[in-house]
Amino acid sequence: MDFFDQLPQAALDFMDGRKLDEVECIVADLSGIARGKAMPAAKFATQKHFYLPNSIFLQSINGDWVDDADAPFTEPDMVLVPDFTTASAAPWTADCTLQVIHDVFDQKGDLMPVAPRNVLKRVVDLYHQQGWDPIVAPEMEFFLVARNTDPNQPIEPPIGRSGRRAAQRQAYSMSAVDEYGPIIDDIYDFAEAQGLEIDGILQEGGAGQIEMNLRHGDPVKLADEMFYFKRLIREAALRHDCFATFMAKPIQDEPGSAMHIHHSVVDLKTGENIFSDADGAETEAFHHFIAGLQNHLASTIAIHAPYVNSYRRYVRDFAAPINLEWGRDNRTTGLRVPISGPEARRIENRLPGMDVNPYLSIAASLACGYLGLMERREPRAEYVGDAYASAEGIPGTLASALDLLQCADQMQEVLGRDFCRTYIQVKRTENDAFLQVISPWEREHLLLNV
Structure with a gap:
């Protein structure tokens, strides 16, 4: 898979001699909960980015949704781009799985200002x-x-x-x-x-x-x-x-x-x-x-x-x-x-x-x-x-x-x-x-x- 040459050594060591089965594409929401999607590794290898609705940053810890008066609740998609430097094993799973933290952009290509990782990058x-x-x-x-x-x-x-x-x-x-x-x-x-x-x-x-x-x-x-x-x-x-x-x-x-x-x-x-x-x-x-x-x-x-x-x-x-x-x-x-x-x-x-x-x-x-x-x-x-x-x-x-x-x-x-x-x-x-x-x-x- 083409992205293997971008992976940290620890991820390569984890996969040594094993077939990568699944990749978890994740971001942290406001509470720090991992949100995202899992997909077969072969499918992940064919895509450059993925989509998630912006509502993941409008959800409370108890599952309620917030209506942002300045941004009506229409749930537009955000663009998620993998940061391969973060690729890391999920060693508790039954198969060979990697986690990858993604950067979050809007559809214009700008960093989403509400994404917690982007807030830290801004500072x-x-x-x-x-x-x-x-x-x-x-x-x-x-x-x-x-x-x-x-x-x-x-x-x-x-x-x-x-x-x-x-x-x-x-x-x-x-x-x-x-x-x-x-x-x-x-x-x-x-x-x-x-x-x-x-x-x-x-x-x-x-x-x-x-x-x-x-x-x-x-x-x-x-x-x-x-x-x-x-x-x-x-x-x-x-x-x-x-x-x-x-x-x-x-x-x-x-x-x-x-x-x-x-x-x-x-x-x-x-x-x-x-x-x-x-x-x-x-x-x-x-x-x-x-x-x-x-x-x-x-x-x-x-x-x-x-x-x-x-x-x-x-x-x-x-x-x-x-x-x-x-x-x-x-x-x-x-x-x-x-x-x-x-x-x-x-x-x-x-x-x-x-x-x-x-x-x-x-x-x-x-x-x-x-x-x-x-x-x-x-x-x-x-x-x-x-x-x-x-x-x-x-x-x-x-x-x-x-x-x-x-x-x-x-x-x-x-x-x-x-x-x-x-x-x-x-x-x-x-x-x-x-x-x-x-x-x-x-x-x-x-x-x-x-």
Whole structure:
């Protein structure tokens, strides 16, 4: 097949000696769900592009459709063009299958502004226009949980190899990781087959909660990898009769799951980190980037915390930041500067939850830093001590977060106004649907008492 010479080596290694049976043509929707179509490999080889309706970006997480007043709901087709650099194995399938992420264009040949991967590319291009190359390193936290087929029942930790349920408050315990070692083994095997690199895996503080660190690199490539990782982790868990969930707060009284993003910026000409000067000291650009996060991050919380459940993670003294303070090696601040040498000086945004669309969350975080670099303002003084005692500074509900994004003119200009308009409409639809649901708490405490 003619496209084989465009495939990454890992994909070629996966197919070595095997006949390619199927190709999955996929894109990420606003929620980060893989949408697309699968086709026989022979059919895929004869086509240069494919079509999907633009309505995939107008669908809420609960399956409702949004009517965009500025674009009547006629469902015109978009043009999908394969990005062969993203071709990756689907090693959990019974046959030899590849996944390929596609670029999304309108019928005039312009990039679709609402497609999450295009939103991230737009922000990265703004950096490139200034002679900068943004670098990110994401962390992924998720829970392994017992199968839950009844949404009315609470989620429980999984049964480990000892026959007992996973225990909480066992952060960094190797024994806790070993409890579900076979799942971890499959995650490693799937990642190797897909050519994805894992920096490390550890036990987090929650029962059955795992953190996985990825190497630093290009934002679009890392977002592609996180998009793939979510799928492969779910598949690995299903092989062992449990679920993997990326909900921000799946279990009551347990910590939530975050997607921390580490940021640095490199000069395209010199290859040097612009956060450090020739003597290794912090630069003005470093402080401007922090100021951008402090001044604009609140307006993007609706992207970093995209569901009503996301705000259950922001609990004081519960392993999640609730503020926009910054500090050196201080995990109580929303913005942390980790210990590093000058060449690796970076800023960690600890606000995003793991339920985010990785393309959009990375784009929004980089957009804040970009605005800071352009505005050249100074951040507030470094916070020393327990920042949980500080003012929270972030919205507490999805509705209030969407209000902030709707009023954020500069942020909409950076992310794209068409994207922001559609995103806000979809998320308001989801929030309205949630408000129609009566919870067990309401029935328990209000039914006979009010």
